[in-house]
Amino acid sequence: MRKPFAITLDPGSSLANHTGSWRTLRPEYLDRLPPCNNACPAGENIQAWLFHAESGDYEAAWRSLAQDNPMPAVMGRVCYHPCEGACNRAHLDSSVGINSVEHFLGDEALKRGWKFDPPAPPTGRKVLVVGAGPSGLSAAYHLARLGHAVEIHEAGPMAGGMMRFGIPKYRLPREVLDGEVQRILDLGVVLKVNAKVDDVMATMKAGGFDAVFLAVGAHIAKRAYIPANEAAKIMDAVQVLRGMEGESKPLLGRRVVVYGGGNTAIDVARTARRLGAEEAMIVYRRTREKMPAHDFEVQDALEEGVLIKWLSTIKEAGEGAITVEKMALDEKGVPQPTGEFEKLEADSVVLALGQDVDLSLLDRVPGMRIEGGVVEVGPNMMTSQPGIFAGGDMVPAERTVTVAIGHGKKAARHIDAWLRGEAHDPGPKHELATFDKLNTWYYSDASKTVRPMLDLQKRVTSFDEVVMALDETTALFEARRCLSCGNCFECDNCYGVCPDNAVVKLGPGNRFRFNYDYCKGCGVCAAECPCGAIRMVPEQI
Amino acid sequence: MSFQPVKFYQTGTFTVGNRLLPDNERSVQSTVRRTNSLNSGHRACQGCGEALGARYAIDAAMEVTNGQLIAANATGCLEVFSTPYPETSWQIPWVHSLFGNTAAVATGIAAALRVKGRSETRVVAQGGDGGTTDIGFGCLSGMFERNDDVLYICYDNGGYMNTGVQRSSATPPAARTATTAAVGPTPGNPFGQGKDLPAIAMAHNIPYVATATVSELRDLEAKVRRAMEFRGARYLHILVPCPLGWGHDSSLTIRMARLAHESGIFPVFEAENGEVTGVSKIRRQVPVEEYLKPQKRYAHLFAPRPREDVIRRIQEAADRNIRRYRLLEEA
Numbered sequence: 008m009r010k011p012f013a014i015t016l017d018p019g020s021s022l023a024n025h026t027g028s029w030r031t032l033r034p035e036y037l038d039r040l041p042p043c044n045n046a047c048p049a050g051e052n053i054q055a056w057l058f059h060a061e062s063g064d065y066e067a068a069w070r071s072l073a074q075d076n077p078m079p080a081v082m083g084r085v086c087y088h089p090c091e092g093a094c095n096r097a098h099l100d101s102s103v104g105i106n107s108v109e110h111f112l113g114d115e116a117l118k119r120g121w122k123f124d125p126p127a128p129p130t131g132r133k134v135l136v137v138g139a140g141p142s143g144l145s146a147a148y149h150l151a152r153l154g155h156a157v158e159i160h161e162a163g164p165m166a167g168g169m170m171r172f173g174i175p176k177y178r179l180p181r182e183v184l185d186g187e188v189q190r191i192l193d194l195g196v197v198l199k200v201n202a203k204v205d206d207v208m209a210t211m212k213a214g215g216f217d218a219v220f221l222a223v224g225a226h227i228a229k230r231a232y233i234p235a236n237e238a239a240k241i242m243d244a245v246q247v248l249r250g251m252e253g254e255s256k257p258l259l260g261r262r263v264v265v266y267g268g269g270n271t272a273i274d275v276a277r278t279a280r281r282l283g284a285e286e287a288m289i290v291y292r293r294t295r296e297k298m299p300a301h302d303f304e305v306q307d308a309l310e311e312g313v314l315i316k317w318l319s320t321i322k323e324a325g326e327g328a329i330t331v332e333k334m335a336l337d338e339k340g341v342p343q344p345t346g347e348f349e350k351l352e353a354d355s356v357v358l359a360l361g362q363d364v365d366l367s368l369l370d371r372v373p374g375m376r377i378e379g380g381v382v383e384v385g386p387n388m389m390t391s392q393p394g395i396f397a398g399g400d401m402v403p404a405e406r407t408v409t410v411a412i413g414h415g416k417k418a419a420r421h422i423d424a425w426l427r428g429e430a431h432d433p434g435p436k437h438e439l440a441t442f443d444k445l446n447t448w449y450y451s452d453a454s455k456t457v458r459p460m461l462d463l464q465k466r467v468t469s470f471d472e473v474v475m476a477l478d479e480t481t482a483l484f485e486a487r488r489c490l491s492c493g494n495c496f497e498c499d500n501c502y503g504v505c506p507d508n509a510v511v512k513l514g515p516g517n518r519f520r521f522n523y524d525y526c527k528g529c530g531v532c533a534a535e536c537p538c539g540a541i542r543m544v545p546e547q548i
Numbered sequence: 549m550s551f552q553p554v555k556f557y558q559t560g561t562f563t564v565g566n567r568l569l570p571d572n573e574r575s576v577q578s579t580v581r582r583t584n585s586l587n588s589g590h591r592a593c594q595g596c597g598e599a600l601g602a603r604y605a606i607d608a609a610m611e612v613t614n615g616q617l618i619a620a621n622a623t624g625c626l627e628v629f630s631t632p633y634p635e636t637s638w639q640i641p642w643v644h645s646l647f648g649n650t651a652a653v654a655t656g657i658a659a660a661l662r663v664k665g666r667s668e669t670r671v672v673a674q675g676g677d678g679g680t681t682d683i684g685f686g687c688l689s690g691m692f693e694r695n696d697d698v699l700y701i702c703y704d705n706g707g708y709m710n711t712g713v714q715r716s717s718a719t720p721p722a723a724r725t726a727t728t729a730a731v732g733p734t735p736g737n738p739f740g741q742g743k744d745l746p747a748i749a750m751a752h753n754i755p756y757v758a759t760a761t762v763s764e765l766r767d768l769e770a771k772v773r774r775a776m777e778f779r780g781a782r783y784l785h786i787l788v789p790c791p792l793g794w795g796h797d798s799s800l801t802i803r804m805a806r807l808a809h810e811s812g813i814f815p816v817f818e819a820e821n822g823e824v825t826g827v828s829k830i831r832r833q834v835p836v837e838e839y840l841k842p843q844k845r846y847a848h849l850f851a852p853r854p855r856e857d858v859i860r861r862i863q864e865a866a867d868r869n870i871r872r873y874r875l876l877e878e879a
Contacts, residue, residue: 021630023589448806450558487558508584530595
C-alpha cells in the first residue's frame with residue numbers, strides 16, 4: 008500500500024491490452040502455387056529449388072529439383088520451358104531463365120558427382136519398365152527411390168530413347184545423357200538393352216513382375232504418299248537421326264529437302280547442314296506462325312543457313328529434283344493447293360511428318376483400349392488392364408521429353424499406391440499465385456541473363472553444343488531474379504512493417520507466425536508482402 | 549546519401565530484411581534483437597503510420613547508442629496511445645511533460661547528462677506535427693538556435709488526429725480536416741499556408757536535418773544512424789500516413805508514404821549544416837492523382853466533379869520539389 012507521493016497505481020505494460028480483439032480481418036500465411044510450377048509438365052517445384060540456388064546452395068537446389076526430375080542436365084537443354092512462358096516476371100521485364108539455371112545445376116551435379124539420396128528400404132515388389140526413354144527412366148528412378156525393384160527392358164542398343172535417337176548431339180551432348188542415365192542405374196535399376204518386349208503379359212509372367220510401366224515411345228515414321236521415280240532418294244527423319252548414332256552417318260547429298268514443320272524437321276535440317284549439305288531446305292505447307300516447331304528453334308535454324316519454303320507441298324520426287332506446289336491459306340487457315348508448281352534441286356528428301364507407336368507388344372493383352380494409335384490411360388496412368396500402366400509418347404499427350412518425364416513420375420506414384428492396394432492422392436492444388444497477388448515494388452530491377460551461343464561458323468561445321476551454360480555468377484544472378492511467387496522467402500517485410508509487433512520471426516527456414524493477441528488486422532503485412540504469401544480472411548465475430 | 553542501396557540481391561535493400569545479405573548489412577527491424585521500443589498493446593489505430601515510424605526510428609537509435617537513450621515526448625497521438633497512465637508501451641526511459649515544451653524538456657535532460665558527465669547517453673525528443681510545427685515551435689527553434697545536443701524527431705501525419713483531425717500548420721493544401729471543410733471555391737486546407745519545417749530547421753544551420761518516410765526503412769535507419777554521429781541539434785522529419793485522418797484503407801499506410809515520395813509530394817533528403825547533401829531519388833514516378841485518390845481527405849477533388857485545377861496546383865508543387873531537390877536525375 009505504500010506508494011511514492013502522488014502515485015496511486017502501479018506501473019504496467021501495455022502487453023496487458025490484447026488489441027487482437029479489435030480485428031475484423033485476420034492475416035494468414037499461405038503458400039500459393041507459383042505459375043512456373045503450375046506450367047511444368049514434369050511437376051517440378053521450381054520456386055523451391057530456385058530458393059536454394061538463390062543462396063548459392065546449389066547442391067540443395069539440385070536435390071530439391073531431383074525429387075521430381077532425375078535429369079536436370081538433360082532438361083536444361085531440351086525442355087521447351089513452358090515455366091518461363093508462365094513466369095510472372097515477364098510482366099516486369101522478362102521471365103526468369105529457369106531453364107538456364109536448371110542447365111547450370113544439372114552440369115554442376117555431373118561435374119561434382121552428386122548422387123541421389125539413397126532409396127527407401129526394399130518393398131519386395133518388382134516392377135517392369137518397357138522402354139528406356141525419358142518416361143521409362145523417370146518411372147524407374149521414382150519407383151527405385153520408393154524401394155521397388157525395377158528392371159528396364161529396352162529394345163534399342165542403349166538407353167535414352169528419343170533423347171539419344173531423336174535429339175541431335177549439338178542440342179544434347181551424349182556424355183551428359185550418359186551421366187544422367189548412369190546415375191539412375193546406380194540406384195540399383197537393372198537395364199536390359201536389345202531386349203524388345205514382344206508380349207508384355209508373357210514377359211511379366213516370366214519375370215515375376217507385379218506391375219509394368221510401358222513407355223515404348225513413337226519410333227515409326229509416318230509416311231506420305233509422294234509419287235517418286237526409283238532414282239529419288241527418300242528417307243525419314245527417324246532413320247536419319249537414328250543413323251547419326253551409328254558408325255556410318257547418313258548420306259544426304261549436297262542439297263537436302265526436309266518435309267514437315269515440326270521440331271524434328273528443324274533437327275534434321277540443322278543436322279544436314281552440319282553433315283556438309285550446302286543447302287538444307289524445309290518444305291512446309293503452312294506459314295511460320297502456324298508451324299508447330301518452336302519459334303526460337305526456327306530462328307536458330309535460319310541463322311545456320313537453313314532455308315524454309317513456306318506454303319508448299321511436295322508433289323513429286325525425281326532424280327536430283329522435286330516438284331513443289333504452292334499453297335494458299337483459305338479463310339479457315341487451312342492450306343489449299345493453288346495449281347502453281349515449281350521445280351527444286353534436291354539430292355535427297357527427308358520426311359519429318361510425325362511418328363507412330365509400335366503397339367505390337369499389346370496384341371495379346373485383352374481389352375486394351377487403343378484410340379488413334381495411342382493407348383488410353385486413366386488419370387492414374389493405368390491402362391484398361393489392371394497393373395499395366397503407360398506413359399510418354401505412346402499415350403495421348405504432347406510429345407516432349409518433359410511431358411514424358413512427368414508421366415514417369417506420375418505413373419510411379421500411382422504404381423506404388425496400386426501395389427499397396429491404395430489410391431495415390433496428390434491432394435488439392437494450392438490457389439495460383441497470379442501477378443496481381445504480388446507487390447512487385449520490392450524486387451530489384453534486373454534484366455535476364457542469356458546463355459552464350461557457340462559462334463555460327465562452329466555451329467554449321469561441327470556437332471558441338473550450341474547453347475552453352477551460364478557460369479556460377481550469372482546462374483546465381485538469374486536465380487535471384489525469381490520473385491518466389493506465392494511462397495515466403497523470408498524477406499522480413501511482414502516482421503518489419505507490423506505497427507503492432509504482432510509478427511513473430513521464427514528464424515531461418517522457419518518463416519513467421521502471427522501473434523493474434525495483438526494483431527489488429529490492419530492488413531499492412533498482406534499489402535506489403537512482395538510475393539503474395541499472406542491473405543486476409545474475415546474474422547468470425 | 550547516408551544510405552547506399554544494395555544493387556541486386558533479389559529484393560536488394562527494398563525489403564525490410566534479405567536473407568541473402570550478410571548480417572552487418574541487414575536492417576535493425578529485420579533482426580530479433582531489435583528493442584521493440586514501442587511494444588505491442590498500444591492503442592494506435594489499425595495501420596498507424598506513426599506507431600510504425602516511432603518504432604523504426606527509436607529502435608534504430610537504441611541500436612546505435614547501445615541502449616543508452618532517453619526520450620522526451622510531446623503530447624499527441626504517440627503519447628496518448630502509448631501511455632495511458634499507468635500503463636505504457638515504451639521499453640525505453642521516456643518522459644512526457646506538456647504539448648509545447650518537449651524540445652525544452654529534452655534540452656534539460658541533455659544539460660543534466662552533460663553535468664553528470666554521461667556523454668554516452670543520448671537524448672531524443674519526439675512529437676507529432678502539431679506539437680512540433682505549431683505548439684512546440686518556439687521551444688524547438690530555441691533548441692536549434694542553442695545547438696543543444698538533442699535529436700528531435702517529428703512524426704508528420706498532417707494534422708491533430710487524436711482530437712478529431714483538426715488542421716495543423718503541416719496539413720497539406722486542399723486536404724479536408726474537421727477545421728478545413730471541403731466546401732466553397734477552394735475546398736479543404738488553403739494553399740500558400742503552413743510551414744516547411746525541414747527548411748526552417750536548415751535555416752538554423754544546425755548540423756543535421758533529414759526527412760524520411762515509413763516506406764523507406766533502410767533510408768530512415770541510416771538517417772538515424774547518421775544523426776547520432778553528430779553532437780548538437782539535429783532534426784528528423786518523418787512522414788507517417790494516418791488511415792484515420794487521411795481516410796485511406798488501413799492496409800495502405802506504407803503505400804501512401806511510398807506514393808508521396810514517388811510523386812514528389814514529399815521530398816526525401818538530408819542536409820548537413822544547412823546544405824542538402826543527398827536525396828532519395830524517385831524510382832518510378834507517378835502523377836499526384838495516384839497519391840490523392842485513395843485518401844478520403846481529397847475525395848472532393850474527384851467527386852461530384854473533378855477539380856483538375858486543384859490537382860494541377862498540387863502537381864505543380866510536386867514538380868517544384870522534383871526540380872528543387874533533383875529527385876529525378878541519375879544518382
